Amino acid sequence: MTALAPTQRLTPSERRLAQHVVEGLNAREIAAATQLKLGTVHSTLRTVRWKLRCPERCSLAVVAHRILGAGEITAPTPQRPAPDISAERISLLKAVTEHSQPLDIARAANLAPADLRAALDQLLADTGAQDTTQLVVLAHSWQLLPAEQSHATRSGASK
Secondary structure, eight states: OOOOOOOOOOOHHHHHHHHHHHTTOOHHHHHHHHTOOHHHHHHHHHHHHHHTTOOTTOOHHHHHHHHHHTTSSOOOOOSSOOOOOOHHHHHHHHHHHHOOSHHHHHHHTTOOHHHHHHHHHHHHHHHTOSSHHHHHHHHHHTTOSOOOGGGTTOOSTTO
């Protein structure tokens, strides 16, 4: 992926919602956990996507990657060591952080579209992740995905 345009800092309320995304909650679960209306959660997620330069309507796995990569939320400490992941699986992992549509993920990972589901299921099994969002968070925790360089020196003063 090419260099992204600079992102904008999230507000404290956006960061709280972003934390829920990193925890693996979907919009309905975030609404229930925060006592917010679903429409408010969707609106805030749109703003978070825009500020972090995410593609419109991208998956929460892509959003989680941008949140963690931008340093808005710190990746949790891994509970177990990183499994041994092949270069092909790393390619698939990176594709999941950049794309939401199965065909796009398959192309980016150099997989036949028919092989994507099996490859993704195997990667989830190898890492112990329940879904692609948790996979991305674990990959950041294990430092398999580098943070964006432009955000590496941000201070935590506004947190």
